[in-house]
Amino acid sequence: MWTSLEPTATTVEPGSTASVRLRVRNTGDTVEEYRLQVVGTAAGWARVQPDVLRLYPGAEGTAQVEFAPPRTSDAQAGPTPFGVRVQPRETPHTVDVAEGQVTVGPFAELRTELLPLVVRGRLRAKASVAVDNLGNQQLTASFSGRENGDELEVESEPGSVQVAPGRAAFADLSIKPGSVSWVGGTVKHPFTVSVLRAGVPEPVELRGTYVQPSFIPRWAMAVLSVLFALALAFAVMWFNHKPAMSTQAKEKAGEQRELPQSDGMKKAPSPSPSASEEKEEPKEPANEAKPPESGGGGGGGGGPKEDKPKGPKLRTIRSAEGSGWYLETKRGAKADGTYVGQNPELTDEFGKNQKWILHHYPETDTYSLEAANAPGAVMDLKVGTNIVQIFHTPPENIKSGRLPDNQKWKLESQPDGLTHIVAVGNGECLVDMQNDTSAVTWKCDDRKSMGWTISDWPE
Numbered sequence: 001m002w003t004s005l006e007p008t009a010t011t012v013e014p015g016s017t018a019s020v021r022l023r024v025r026n027t028g029d030t031v032e033e034y035r036l037q038v039v040g041t042a043a044g045w046a047r048v049q050p051d052v053l054r055l056y057p058g059a060e061g062t063a064q065v066e067f068a069p070p071r072t073s074d075a076q077a078g079p080t081p082f083g084v085r086v087q088p089r090e091t092p093h094t095v096d097v098a099e100g101q102v103t104v105g106p107f108a109e110l111r112t113e114l115l116p117l118v119v120r121g122r123l124r125a126k127a128s129v130a131v132d133n134l135g136n137q138q139l140t141a142s143f144s145g146r147e148n149g150d151e152l153e154v155e156s157e158p159g160s161v162q163v164a165p166g167r168a169a170f171a172d173l174s175i176k177p178g179s180v181s182w183v184g185g186t187v188k189h190p191f192t193v194s195v196l197r198a199g200v201p202e203p204v205e206l207r208g209t210y211v212q213p214s215f216i217p218r219w220a221m222a223v224l225s226v227l228f229a230l231a232l233a234f235a236v237m238w239f240n241h242k243p244a245m246s247t248q249a250k251e252k253a254g255e256q257r258e259l260p261q262s263d264g265m266k267k268a269p270s271p272s273p274s275a276s277e278e279k280e281e282p283k284e285p286a287n288e289a290k291p292p293e294s295g296g297g298g299g300g301g302g303g304p305k306e307d308k309p310k311g312p313k314l315r316t317i318r319s320a321e322g323s324g325w326y327l328e329t330k331r332g333a334k335a336d337g338t339y340v341g342q343n344p345e346l347t348d349e350f351g352k353n354q355k356w357i358l359h360h361y362p363e364t365d366t367y368s369l370e371a372a373n374a375p376g377a378v379m380d381l382k383v384g385t386n387i388v389q390i391f392h393t394p395p396e397n398i399k400s401g402r403l404p405d406n407q408k409w410k411l412e413s414q415p416d417g418l419t420h421i422v423a424v425g426n427g428e429c430l431v432d433m434q435n436d437t438s439a440v441t442w443k444c445d446d447r448k449s450m451g452w453t454i455s456d457w458p459e
Contacts, residue, residue: 015071026055072384073166077106109134114206133163314355319432320451334374339438361401418451
C-alpha cells in the first residue's frame with residue numbers, strides 16, 4: 001500500500017472550507033478495500049469523501065479531505081496537525097497514516113455584560129463586568145469608568161484581563177458617590193464602563209445606574225416634623241396654663257421650740273451587732289470535691305457534644321431512558337475541559353465522579369451543578385457548541401451566582417415527575433445521548449431521553 005497527500009499543508013478561514021487530495025495505491029496482489037478516517041484535533045471539523053476505496057492490485061484511487069472549521073473557539077487559530085488513517089480490510093495490521101497540517105485563520109469576537117445594571121448603596125456599591133471571548137485566539141481587554149462629572153467615582157479591579165478562547169473573565173467595579181445624601185429621598189446617577197480590546201480603537205460601552213438613597217428618608221422627616229410640632233404645642237400650652245399650687249397647712253400657735261444646741265444634743269448610741277452577725281461564717285470543707293472543668297478530657301459526664309458540621313448534600317442524576325444511566329465526569333477526571341458522560345452503573349471506582357452538588361440562585365431560579373470529585377468545577381456548556389464539560393471557577397462565584405450563562409441551568413419539573421435540565425446558555429435540554437466524547441444538549445421536547453431523576457430533589 002502506498003499513500004500520499006497533495007498538498008501536505010493548507011490554510012482555511014473559520015466558517016469556510018479547504019481541501020487536500022489523498023492518493024492511495026494497492027501495491028498488493030489481491031483486491032483490497034481501504035477505510036479512510038481523519039484523526040487528530042481537526043477530526044471534529046474534517047471529513048473524507050469517499051471514506052472507502054476498493055482497489056484492484058496495482059490500481060490507484062483518490063479521495064478529498066475537506067476541512068470546515070466552525071467560526072467558534074473550537075477551531076483555535078494557528079497550525080493544527082492532522083492525519084488520515086488508511087486501514088486495509090483484509091490486512092488491518094498494515095494500517096498507514098498520511099500526515100499533514102492545516103492552518104486556521106484567526107478571528108475575534110467579544111461579548112461583554114454589566115452585572116447588575118442597577119446597583120444601590122448609600123456610601124458605595126459593587127458591580128462586575130463579564131467578558132466572554134467567542135473568538136479563536138486569546139485577547140486582552142482593559143476597563144475604564146466614566147463618571148458624570150464629580151458625582152461618581154468608578155474603579156475596576158483588575159484594570160485588564162486576558163481571556164482564552166471560549167472562556168470568560170470578570171472584573172470587579174467599585175462605585176463611590178462624590179457626596180453623601182443625608183436628606184432628600186433617592187438619587188439616581190448614570191455611569192458608563194468602557195471595555196477596550198487590544199488592537200481595536202473603539203471600546204464597547206456598558207451603561208449602568210447607581211441608586212443612592214438618603215440616610216434620612218422623606219417619610220422619617222415628615223414624622224419628625226409632626227412630632228416636633230406636637231412637642232412645641234404642648235410646651236406652649238403648659239407654660240401658658242401652668243396650675244397654681246398652694247397649701248393650707250399652718251403653724252400651731254405656742255408649739256414652737258428651739259432645738260437644743262451643743263451639749264444639749266445627745267449622740268446616738270453605736271449599734272450593737274446582732275446575734276446573727278456575731279456567729280462565725282461556716283468554713284468551706286477542705287475535702288469538698290470540685291466540679292470538673294468544662295472542656296477537659298476524661299471518660300464520664302461532660303457537657304453536650306457539639307454536632308459535627310454537615311457538608312453539602314451529594315446527589316445522583318439519573319436518566320429516565322432505558323436502564324437509567326448515571327451522569328458522571330468521564331473517567332473520574334478533574335481537569336478543566338473534562339467531558340461529562342453517562343454510565344449504566346453506580347460505581348465508586350473514581351470516587352465521587354457520579355455525585356453532584358446543586359447550588360440554587362433564587363433571584364433567577366437557576367442552578368449550578370458542581371462536580372463532587374472536583375470541588376470548584378461546575379457543569380459547563382462549551383461556548384458555541386452543545387457539548388457539556390466541567391470547568392473550574394472561583395468558589396465565591398459559585399456561592400454568589402456570578403457565573404456566565406453557559407454555567408447556569410434551569411431545573412424544570414415535568415407532569416410525569418421527571419426533571420428537564422435546561423442550559424441557560426442556549427435554552428436546550430440535557431439529553432441522554434452523547435457524541436464520541438461527551439454528553440450534549442438538544443432542543444427540548446417531550447421525549448423520555450430528556451427526563452432525569454435527581455436524588456432527594458426537590459427537597
